[in-house]
Amino acid sequence: GAGVSQSPSNKVTEKGKDVELRCDPISGHTALYWYRQSLGQGLEFLIYFQGNSAPDKSGLPSDRFSAERTGGSVSTLTIQRTQQEDSAVYLCASSLVALRDSYEQYFGPGTRLTVT
Amino acid sequence: AQKVTQAQTEISVVEKEDVTLDCVYETRDTTYYLFWYKQPPSGELVFLIRRNSFDEQNEISGRYSWNFQKSTSSFNFTITASQVVDSAVYFCALSEVKGAQKLVFGQGTRLTINP
Numbered sequence: 001g002a003g004v005s006q007s008p009s010n011k012v013t014e015k016g017k018d019v020e021l022r023c024d025p026i027s028g029h030t031a032l033y034w035y036r037q038s039l040g041q042g043l044e045f046l047i048y049f050q051g052n053s054a055p056d057k058s059g060l061p062s063d064r065f066s067a068e069r070t071g072g073s074v075s076t077l078t079i080q081r082t083q084q085e086d087s088a089v090y091l092c093a094s095s096l097v098a099l100r101d102s103y104e105q106y107f108g109p110g111t112r113l114t115v116t
Numbered sequence: 117a118q119k120v121t122q123a124q125t126e127i128s129v130v131e132k133e134d135v136t137l138d139c140v141y142e143t144r145d146t147t148y149y150l151f152w153y154k155q156p157p158s159g160e161l162v163f164l165i166r167r168n169s170f171d172e173q174n175e176i177s178g179r180y181s182w183n184f185q186k187s188t189s190s191f192n193f194t195i196t197a198s199q200v201v202d203s204a205v206y207f208c209a210l211s212e213v214k215g216a217q218k219l220v221f222g223q224g225t226r227l228t229i230n231p
Binding site for chain 2: 031033035043044045048050056089091093103104105107108109
């Protein structure tokens, strides 16, 4: 079946502009995660959505970052007033969550964001 | 707080050699999950294994094997008879069992298999 997809694959933006990154999880996966991969910080968690529950935003680095998930499926990560330190690969992952168990996270190909 | 340490930044071996990637973790949780992911040059993270902390049996999958030792907080990964296609960055990760199960990653080990 189809895996996690992300768009765009690459995004170059000027400092101060807003960007939106999109993630389409695997069909049927109720849990969705955003991570960031950068040279300085490695792989770090940003935000987590599960069903209709309030998202876990504990990993968002500043209030310039926000994310939403519409209809329990597609998610958009928005970065306002981008800074050069926001340059990174943004990874989306999804997983299946059952009543008494959960399963491994499957990752998309990522969006490489470059802020100039 | 949870922490994962992969002390080996880079490893380079000749094809067909066996290679072990080390992973040491810290957590206050009594139950947790441990993972290994592979990131080939294409960039996509590929899931390899998930291990629950109460299951200390070693696992073998083809040329891959994993050695989980709770007493030393280690979850090492061995590739037997390495191949050029094994060249990638390998990440060890840890998550809680309940809640968000967000992954805490190590810094990764870049493995290069030379022909």
